[in-house]
Amino acid sequence: MIGELDFSNASVLVLGDLMLDKYYFGNVNRISPEAPVPVVKVNREEYTLGGAGNVVNNIINLKAKAYMIGAIGKDSNKSVIKQLLDEKQVNYHLLERDLPTITKIRVVGEHQQIVRIDFEEIKPLEQEELEEVKQYILSLINKVNCLVISDYGKGMVTFDLSQFVVNQAKEKNLPVIVDPKGSDWDKYRRATIITPNLKELSDLLKIEIKNDDEEIETYGQEVRKKYGLTYLLVTRSEKGMSLITENEVYHIRSEAKEVYDVSGAGDTVVATLATAMSTGINTLDAVKIANTAAGIVVGKIGTAPVTLDELKNALKGYRNRKLRHLQDLIVEIAMLREKGKKIVFTNGCFDILHRGHIEYLKKAKELGDVLIVGLNSDDSVKKIKSKDRPINRQEDRAELLASLEFVDYVVIFDEDTPYNLIKEIRPDILVKGGDYKLEEIVGREFAKRTITLPFIEGYSTTAIIGKIKKGRRDQ
Template structure:
């Protein structure tokens, strides 16, 4: 099936999504010493971001894929709940229903990240089923939201929204309307998922429920068949970590090996797979194609730090083939960033001459992307480089340099500026985060004072010592 055909099918897909929502908070910083008070590390916070988590991340992925979701969930009457409302509004769609339960906390997961590694996660939540009156109110909303839907998605994080009564009701109504029901199960009791169309347990969940050691394709198939038979479920998709994905159906089994990728953060990968399968399943996209897309999407998101959705451009590799589409003037860039902010994206900014692009540059740009959703790379123009480096520079003209930068998958936007520093540009763009290589001291980073005024942060990244364009040029001369 052609890419454009799949995209068009995604855009027509009407999804009813229900599940536990949470606020995912990320705090980025560094650990450089041990506390004198106790034998514990001191974490120096540098920046933070908040995004939709749980079923909210599934929603973000469904929106990014172009589908038409209707969403139902429960939040608490608290500050995190208000933040979730704002993030939902920023997604740019209105078809969501939030039921407020004053007796519950909105779930918050705070992850502390140092040098691309998660140090600790702190959870704030109320576990257990919701109050009966809230449950009744929740059930009353379902029938209306199910109208004219192509697929039902239940994202069960076992936080209380999806209990036995709710799950069984949705499955019963879905089956009566002949709407496929896809479930990401976290409840240890799979009885509540009986008679659904497809479930997506991870390897640990599938192994636990089947009491099998799943260490091969054959054993995964046996496990899937057992689950299908015992719980009358038509299809089982097992997410197997570095082994990829396995889809077991009544007719056949399909295995999609993982797409090799350096893993930075696995949180949210299952949500991305769930969204891809939900967009593909009602459109009868071939099983092998759907698995390949889901695997590719998961491979993209685990290469980032933090929960974030997959875009159609990333999924179908359109962006790397259209390098010039990444090069913007200031007017168009500001317009584009305004659209990104409405979707809740965190904007990062880095800059440089990037005259002779080397590993140190690429390493810094790639790490910058890990701390934001959209990365702007500001490039000194030929005039600017001459002012900074001398009359014999640059070696490569600004167009060549811009095109090379735009070919990097972790670079979202490139803009060229003529001034010695990007201060004027920073004031217009107003990024949430400025990053520079670790050879810069924080007080010397241009735009630090400005970005902190509007609530942003500056982050210095570790750099590769001894690598610079100047050193490379000097070496070539000898």
């Protein structure tokens, strides 16, 4: 059905309401004397692309190319958005309006959102602005394989602009995917796919639609015909998705095993669907891939996007929440720290897992609440050991480590040492084997404490390999 994913030739144009999400994380230790509200002592801040920008972020993380058309204000936040887009190497055309850059500030204390502050002024595009955006679209449309309209109802996606996108795409035989907002769907008429969730579909028809296959089919087909859509894709939370076509309805069941946070799941679906269709993958298979991506992203905290490696592994039937990329892990660590959890870090090759490793890792976990294991990649092992190592591939070594109940997370790194990993994680306790002297331990300056643990005598991967080789020679 679906071969090895390669999105390097995929190219998607995203048009929509671009936003800046600001997060302030901190601790709450007292109530303000000025009013009965908590005082948040901020210790970390984070800026991310929001709205249509989150769709772009997901596309980039799938190793595809993204073009962004949106609007910003003439204020300081426009520079932050441009910097974030530049860092991700996104090609963009941004309309500068005499309005504030749409910004959402969230203050989070003790893992609880205390308040959200919005800066926005909703105003449809004026004729001169509309013509400018149309020229942007015409300059880019020959460079892309798919178009996305990401409508958050903030004024960017007008009837005229939306229909212009649809008409241009039809002329070029390109798919248009719409993430809708509100009940004015006339502006999306004749799009290839619209992706409402169940509530959005209910709001459109002004009735309560049950999360039931039969009702989804009946009302979904009605909507598909009314607006001249090729497909309607209804996202149904824990029940997965339903793809409604002219002749068939396909119910794709949910891939999620544990739901932690649904933030940004819709953006992930749209981005993955568009990226997959950009490479020529048929619509049903693209929907199945998007459904798998949604199952991954709801297992994360916050709006962290799905990576291509995670998607590939999940499609192969490989799912283990303990295996994380550093980018995702940093977000999770911040949340764990806000809950008062003590982070322990250690690293190694763990080429042939043996009793010595098990006892060492058990003792490491006893030093704190969360044990993170940095695992040398295959290329890294070859550099520090020999060209004949590792014996077991990194995927197999990672899976074995993750299967241990006292290991909480495994993150693979390519460098010779875990210096950069430790610098980013900044563990409460850094643990190494007893054959290291404290002053030799890399990255100890980023840990609150550094501890060495003795190995069990007689157990080592080198010794095991030696025994195997000797056995062969004795045969």
